[in-house]
Amino acid sequence: MTLLRPAPEPPGVTDAASAAQVLVLATDGLRARRLAEVEELRLAIRWATIQGHPRDDRDPMVSPGGDGTPEVREHAIPELAMARETHPATTRALIADGLDLVHRLPRTWEVVETGGCEPWVARKVAVLSRALLDDQVPTVDRAVARAIAGHAPSTVLELARAKVIEADPETHRAERERERHRRHVSLSRADEFGYRHVIARVGAGDGAWIDAMVERVAEILSATMGHDHSHDELRSIAMGWLARPLDLLKLLLEHTDTTTGEIPAWGSDDLAETVARITTMPARRLAQLRNRGRLFVHVTDEALRTGVGVARIEGVGPIDVRQLREVLGHADVTVTPVLDLARRRRVDAYEHPDTVKDHVWVQTGGDCFPWTPRSATRDGVDFDHAVPYDDTGPPGQTGPHNSGPLRRRHHRAKTHGGLTTRVVGPGRHLWRTPHRQAFLVDHTGTSRLTDDQAESMAQAIDDGVELYFSCFQ
Known part of the structure; x- marks a missing residue:
């Protein structure tokens, strides 16, 4: 009897099938883990319900959750903790989060129950909002x-913080006042190599200015020390310059170009003469010496008009709109015109001009890579052509219709990882992977698509049509 061997698979077919299967299993495993965590929350909630009445007058009750959640027998919590093999405080936190989700955050709990999000994120939202009525x-x-x-x-938690401020601005201001007294600067003990940590808790505005000054001094020092020091080392050395204000002033003056690019005449080696010249300079000339930078602040017209509301500063996060004075108080602020996003800005060159970058950035709202936090800043991203630029191609390839902001590591992943993208509408980015996964990134976040949905969306945009689906997979 002769046994016939099966015909060998074509090269790469087995590997491709295996890779696709791993991706499916990874998605299934994610959902299974989330649902297991949901079950943990359900059991904690059920235990709290069972133990929701005192046994006698000496059986104390506690309220782990926020306002509006039921009480639980205090002495019942350790028993559940033992069954879960955790500390009672850990189990108390689980009960508190579960009760808050069911009774105070029911819409969020509906999403959690389906496995559509990370339960730990919802629990963190419960903690952030616990002080609210x-x-x-x-x-x-x-x-x-x-x-x-x-x-x-991180995007969800930033949104939650902003909404907590919006929901109860008075309490937020009172907490800010309490936190003001917790600001501090301290030094760690020196290690065996003679280095110490400077630990400071400062206002968001002061922190931004300190960081900008350290960066500027490190940039200056790189000209003479950069060959032997990393950027982090130079920033550490620059921090020490802040303790020598006169030397720091002299260094900055000598490396400030206010007219022709040459070192100003008043930036001489004679420190006393330099300081004397500075003290007699007109205010307009002094303003030229300030470090310049761009800060993107998102705020509604109503918040500006009323002085009540939440502002979001890129790189900082949500703050009470009244705190803008602390952040911008020492700066000369130039307000740039509002962009008309209805305009079709297109250029023939490969490089993105600033007007196109601003348009793409405002329209997209952050890094457009799937599932990535929207915490990137405009100056911290590359503006990538979704469809690669072709030197011999048609005019107008560079513009919001074919551009997306990406952090450098995401840009490299797209370029070298076989990922493809298409801009399928204003601020809408379609992503497809080598193993036929598809995602849509837009103002609602990231949604998973079927391969057929992705193909239909790509074909529709080629015909000048934006395709929307009522629901996603």
């Missing part, structure tokens, strides 16, 4: 429920 927390719940399934965790 029962009638205030729906503001947070509505916003988070819309975002938690599609956005990165």
Whole structure:
């Protein structure tokens, strides 16, 4: 009897099938883990319900959750902790988060129950909003429920913080006042190599200015020390210059170009003469010496008009709009015109001009890589052609219709990892992977698409049509 061997698979077919299977298993495993965590929350909630009444007058009750959640027998919590093999404080936190999600954040809990988001993110939202009263927390719940399934965790938590401020601005201001007294600067003990950590808790505005000054001094020092020091080392050395204000002033003056690019005449080696010249300089000339930078602040017209609301500073996060004075108080602010996003800005060159970059950035709202946090800043991304630029191709290849902001590592992943993208509408980016996974990134976050949906969307945009689906996989 002769046994016939099966015909060998064509090269690469088995590997491709295996890779695709791994990706499917990874997605299934993610959902299974999330649902297992949901079950943990359900059991904690059920235990709290069972233990929701005192046994006698000496059986104390506690309220682990926020306003509006039921009480639980205090002495019942350790027993559940033992069954879970955790510390009672850990189990108490689980009960508190579960009760908050069910009673205070029901819309968010609906998403959590389906496995559509990370339960730990929802639990963190419960903690962030716990101080709100029962009638205030729906503001947070509505916003988070819309975002938690599609956005990165850091984006959801930033949104939650903003909504907590919006829901109860008075309490936020009172907490800010308490936190003001917790600011500090301290030094660690020197290590065996003679180095120490400087630990400071400062205002967001002061922190930004300190960072900018350290960066500027490190940039100057790189000309003479850069060959033997990394950028982090130069920033550490620059920090020491802040303790020598006169030397620092002299260094900055000598490397400030206010007219022709040459070292100004008043930047001489004679420190006393330099300082004397500075003290007699007109205010307009002194203003030229300030470090310049770009800060993107997102704020509504109503918040500007009323002075009440939340502003978001790229790289900082949400703050009370009244705190803008602390951040911008020492700066000369130039307000740039509002962009008309209806304009079709297109150029023939490979390089993105600033007007196109601004358009793409405002339209997209952050890094357009799937599931990535929207915490990138405009100056911290590359503006990538979705369809690669072709030197022999048609005019107008560079513009919002074919561009997306990407952090450098995401840009490299797209370029070298076989990923493809298409801009399928204003601020809408279609991604496809080598193993036929597809995702849509837009203002709602990241949504998973079927291969057929992705293909239809790509074909539609070629015909000048934006395709929308009522629901995604």
